[in-house]
Amino acid sequence: MKTKMDFPSINERKPEGQGDGGQAYKVLIVDDSMFVKKQITQILSSEGFEVVGTAGDGLEGLEKYKELYPDVDFVTMDITMPKMDGISSLEKILEFDKDAKVIMVSALGKQDLVKKALLIGAKNYIVKPLDRVKVLERVLQSIK
């Protein structure tokens, strides 16, 4: 998707993806779509975030999280995936690390699904199609 904003010049403003120490926030992207992974990667890297891993289903996502831990700051999690869906993966990741910051990213926007994810412990919920502004806003909300 084309980004609608110009990239801010790095010299003028600190990229949002970097914490106070100048260190990039680390993200694990879990989605079965190559296109979505690319989209999210583009949006986040352009703002200084570092993508430390990707996974194509909920099970792989859980395993990668365990491997990367504690060097992962947050996770973006799709819901509709084969093998293990995003909600189950969310639950399992939280079992492993109760402070895990997981942001749901899905094309489904059903109210009860959103509520369920948030109640289980997701930090936020983004409905596709993805918008650069919205994604960055929600991610920053969730990690601060």
Next chain:
Amino acid sequence: MNALEDKVESTVVEKIENVDYKMVTFSLAGKDYSIDIMKVREISKATHFTYVPNSLPYVKGVYNLRGDIISIIDLRTMFNLPSVKSEKDGSDGSDEIIILRLDDYLLGIIVDSIDKVVGISSRTIQPPHPIFGDINIKFIQGVVEKDSKLYIILDVESIFGQDAEDVEVTSVDFHQNEVFNENKPEQLNMGFISETLRTFSKFNVTDLNNKWVEKRFNEWKNLKGNSSKDLQLHSEADSEEFLSRFYSPDTGRFWSDDYRNLVYPFLNDIPGGSIRVWNPGCGKGYETYSIAALLSDKFKDSSIKIWANDKDLMSISNAPNLVVDKQTLPEYMDNYVIPVNNRFQFSKNIKDIILFEYHDITHPNTFPEVDIIIARDVLSFLGYSEQLRMINEFKEKLKADGILIIGRNEELPDNEWKRINGNNITVYKKIV
């Protein structure tokens, strides 16, 4: 010109015995043209084409005619004729279209304006002469004079490159109307009536409604006088007038108390418990709500489910949310409506038992076996082979003791269906 006038005179005199060719007439760039009515499936006013990019210049687009996608050809462009009307690309303005049936292929042609159906004697058709047309002679079947107008008869097969081929589907007990026995003017007239009913009103004359059509034709003769000219149906208005006596009581509106009382006794044989109904061709839903209310009243403790469907998207889309005025609402509906502003909506208890579907009954369906099928005045508007197919489908879907209600003036073959007596209502059970 005198020779021509004489010819017209003599045609008038002979006309009653010799009218054996009917054509739909129209104008194109100021001239009068016509097409054999046997090639015309219907006429239509189209307001909305879908433009097809990268097609030939005279292909204006495609049109969705109740599910069939047909190409729309602009004859003016095809024949390089000047456009009489102001430039319309067909997607906003409305165009008059003649839908042709060639073989089993449908095609629509845009013309300047459609005039009427004209009957002539085929002996008066003259071979084409280059002077009579702005278009290539090979596309002209002939020319004919009628009422001081000169019509150029188009040979649509040569224009659209199809071979005319008639595929007859007959079944032993169920026939289409036979047409064109030149030696029997009666049959000829009936044949013409059938053709025009089909063209203008999409009504198909078969064994289903033949008896009524004949009876009505006799009435029509008395009404219109015996001259052949006046007997024929020349326009949609004529056709609608002819058919005005056909429809079942309370078509297109809530059933009256009288009609409810007519239907009620036939429900006695239906075992309670779980009642399934199929209502094809339900239109806007008045009939459906009527039967829903009647069944709910009679079978208070049963689980009722009604599958109602129609091919007309506009009508069926509004059916679940139908809103009615106080005047239209019969008293027996009082328990089933809730007031909204100054009008009434249907309440949950009745809406929950009806499933309105946008569905073409000639397509496969997933309805279960049913106790009641209500298909009043629906079959007559299907093509001949579709009628056959649907009647078989009804036989399959109807439970052994189930009842089928069709139109007041329709009837089914008596070797397969047993008619149960009733005035003004046609109810059948299947012969198993």
Next chain:
Amino acid sequence: MRVEYINPFVEAAFDILKEVLGDDVQRGELYLKSTSKAVMGVAAFVGLAGNVEGRVLFDMSMETALAIASEMNGETLTTLDDLGKATITELANMITAQAVTKLHDLGFTFDLTPPAIFTGENMEITDNEVEALIVPVIVKQGKIEINVAVRERT
């Protein structure tokens, strides 16, 4: 197809395509179709489950698929590679998911299955005993036919 199911699909298609491809989205007239259907070159499928069963098929030509995938990725794709295919399936997924969300708000519980994509010339989809609703949509990149076949679990 049940009347209440129609608008959610039509609206979802229109809304998502408009958002993802920009203006110029035109809806064609809806119609019903039965029997097998020749696919235009690229077909993305999303399954539906729940109180109903069925599927939604997104049918378009290869040219259209390439043009759409290019637009969505902000780069020109010359063949429908893995990225291109993933892009089209994601489009199918978003439209179906939004329709399912709307249906949910209306009280109908549908679920969707992960999408699949098929490409090839002279492909035919044969559905036995199924009637489908066709929602034609015309965008700048070409025509997309959304083919929805859904039936109640009786």
